[in-house]
Amino acid sequence: MKVRYAKETFAEWQRQFEAAPKRSDGVSATTVSGAEIEPLYTSASPADGPEELPGEFPYTRGIHAAGYRGRLWTMRQFAGFATAAETNRRYNYLLENGQTGLSVAFDMPTLMGQDSDAPTSRGEIGHCGVAIDSLDDMETLFRGIPLAQVSTSMTINSPAAVLLCMYLAVAEKQGASMKQLNGTLQNDILKEFIAQKEFIFPPEPSMRLVVDSIEYCAKEVPRWNTVSISGYHIREAGSTAAQELAFTLADGFAYVDACLERGLKIDDFAPRLAYFFDAHIDFFEEIAKFRAARRIWARHLRDRYGAQDERSLKLRFHTQTAGVSLTAQQPELNVARTAIEALSAVLGGTQSLHTNAMDEVLGLPTDKSARIALRTQQMLAFESGVANTVDPLGGSYFVEALTDRMEAEAEAYFERIDAYGGVIPAIEAGFMQKEIADAAFRHQQELETRQRLIVGVNEFTAGNEEDEIEILRIPPRLEQEQVERVREVRRRRDQARAAKAVTELRKAAASPSENLMPYILDAVRAYCTEGEIMGAMVDVFGLYTEKAVI
Amino acid sequence: MSEVAAAGAQVEEPARPVRIVLAKVGLDGHDRGVKVVARALRDAGFEIIYTGLRQTPQMVVEAALQEDAQVIGLSLHSGAHMTLFPAVVEELRRRRAEDIVVFGGGIVPEDDIVELKKQGVAEIFTPGAPLQSIIDWLRNRFPAR
Known part of the structure; x- marks a missing residue:
């Protein structure tokens, strides 16, 4: 199911293309041999056939009229x-x-x-x-x-x-x-x-x-x-x-x-x-x-x-x-x-x-x-x-x-x-x-x-036996350092504030009409750990286990 | 089971299929590999018990003992194999069940394979290993009586 477009539609695409911001990297949009490239190609006689244009519903050809001429992907x-x-x-x-x-x-x-x-x-x-x-x-x-x-x-x-x-x-x-x-x-x-x-x-x-x-x-x-x-x-x-x-x-x-x-x-x-x-x-x-x-x-x-x-x-x-x-x-x-x-x-x-x-x-x-x-x-x-x-x-x-x-x-x-x-x-x-x-x-x-x-x-x-490639290793000491770091965070924070934030979050979780985001944000600001915050919600929501099917 | 053992595994006794506990140890949930292996081994005539996700070494060994399995197959994709695979072997030792064969699969670098074998893991299958190589290895290890 495609949409037909008439000449006016193409003019609309052109208008959108002209209006769109263009890349400013200065890279030429010609072929490596120097040939000019149009920003868009359509069939030779568009009015005769069903055809879609970029930037237009249902966007099969892309959501932007200018495509990557406008902006490259991130x-x-x-x-x-x-x-x-x-x-x-x-x-x-x-x-x-x-x-x-x-x-x-x-x-x-x-x-x-x-x-x-x-x-x-x-x-x-x-x-x-x-x-x-x-x-x-x-x-x-x-x-x-x-x-x-x-x-x-x-x-x-x-x-x-x-x-x-x-x-x-x-x-x-x-x-x-x-x-x-x-x-x-x-x-x-x-x-x-x-x-x-x-x-x-x-x-x-x-x-x-x-x-x-x-x-x-x-x-x-x-x-x-x-x-x-x-x-x-x-x-x-x-x-x-x-x-x-x-x-x-x-x-x-x-x-x-x-x-x-x-x-x-x-x-x-x-x-x-x-x-x-x-x-x-x-x-x-x-x-x-x-x-x-x-x-x-x-x-x-x-x-x-x-x-x-x-x-x-x-x-x-x-x-x-x-x-x-x-x-x-x-x-x-x-x-x-x-x-x-x-x-x-x-x-x-x-x-x-x-x-x-x-x-x-x-x-x-x-x-x-x-x-x-x-x-x-x-x-x-x-x-x-x-x-x-x-x-x-x-x-x-x-x-x-x-x-x-x-x-x-x-x-x-x-x-x-x-x-x-x-x-x-x-x-x-x-x-x-x-x-x-x-x-x-x-x-x-x-x-x-x-x-x-x-x-x-x-x-x-042939050649598989030559598989020698350098890989990145995580030194085991980093694990111990991270364990010590989280314990240190728990030790040095404001304990009363942290405990209160977790309690408030648990209470809010039990009340389905509350949006939990502000409570989580408060707990984060109080240096509650991820495990503590998630734990408070597990207390209320429970854990899921799946039935394993082969 | 113990009756068969006591009878000295007579030749005319039909061979019991090799029973294998397959388990995902560690925290990752990537179960594509273990499920494909489970189906292939089942189709090849092995008895398969799949434990599901996030099994601790204790849970795996307990399952193997409960199910009277001869083999434990471990799958892991999180990079924690050097901690968790030896922990399963160690737990077997602690439970006096060292006769249970442990093999594993996942993204395991060559140097780690050497070290894991030293620590008592029988075999490791890495990405791209044909299913048939796992089947052949098990059949070789447990020839039909």
Whole structure:
């Protein structure tokens, strides 16, 4: 189902293009041979055929009339390891090398809402990301980085509200206004139940916290992206591209429903919902997925939810290249894989991008591998010429057909999820989990039977024995230092203030009509630890355990 | 079980399938690998008990003893393998159940594999390992009687 456009529509696009701000980097928009490139190409006789234009509903060809002529994607490398001080050093290194946004990776204890001195944190501290226990660590993490001027993405889910409050408290100490802050909180609990499994509370109170943060930010932190509705983890868990698209958008609609139920107005919060997709190795399928996502979101928001604000209809997304496509065999080859995947994200019109480092399949990226990953994006942006024209693949028979098919497959999944009574009942029935596990198993069998080849894994393996690559190690002493740091924070704070904040939070949690954000913020300011704050809510909400299905 | 053992495992006794407890230890929830391995081993004729997520070494060993398993398979993707894999071996020792074979899978660097084997982990399978290599290894370790 496409829209036709008449000559007036094209004139409108032209008007929008002229009005849009343009990049000021001075890089020529001609080919390497010197040929002029138009900002937009359409079919030869547009009035005869159905056709869409970028910047116009349903945004299949992109949400901006000017595409990357207006503004390049944000190069946002996800990083975090060891302690706040170590990670702060890496952030400064990346910013010095031309990175344009920050993205925080937290370690497992932080992601699971527990402090570094909890018994089950042993061996996990600082391995998958940076260890943050309290406001004290957060201050160190952003030392010397003006939060009013950078945009920061934080990958955190169950304890998202707590980490957001820590960020707000650091900004407050820097003298920045909350109204100035730019950034994104992942805060997508539904995909945790579906795929990544970093859940703490049961689904209902988890959703309450998400809606609390959306409601709070709509008023207090208006430029903050409150949820980054994520397909990445669904895909990495083994789903197909269509499943990633369908389950992610279904989650998005579930957040919209929950906010409407709270009494929020669609155009007050929908513009601040963002998406996060995987860029896997199947080049054209990925491009089609990104294009279909925009179209589906726009249609549902306008026709089903009655959104009027254009910003509510425009699906903005971050992309990360597929970690799961990287191979431990001949890891240098991963640079090429990542480049192919990143190109699909760019041709799909991503707003920001993380390119994986070649060694992420073996451990944490080194300074060098992180730099090569960033340089890969810079090559796409400035050398390859792909950013010169908007949606260069629009009108390709193949890409358009794949885009339509993606949309149809997603709509079919929406019906199946609706038959369960929505996303949460479908999660509780294990529907999405089973679909993903089936797809993962099928894929593995295809590798075993060599119906699918992966270079260096089940074919072209000569050279595998040369696998010698430097990997980043986390010294064990950092773990002990972090444990001592959190104990020190607990010792030296105002005990009465901290205890009172936790008690107030617990009381508010028991009262479903309270928005918990101000209580969490108070506890953070009082240097309550993440474990204490989450613990107070666990007292009221309980813990969730899933029934494991193979 | 103990009856069979007492009878001296007669040749005509049908061989009991090898029973394996598969567990996710540590805090990460990445269960794609363990689920794929569970299905493949089940299809290959092994008896599989999957414990689910966030198991402590104590819980894993308890499950293996309760289920009378010969093998424990550990999956972990958070980088805590040097702490948690040896802790399972140690707990087996403490419970006098060292005869239970422990293997693991995950993102484990080569140097760590050498060290883990020294500490009593029988084998480690890393990313890209074919399922058949795990099946073959287990069959080799537990030849059909």
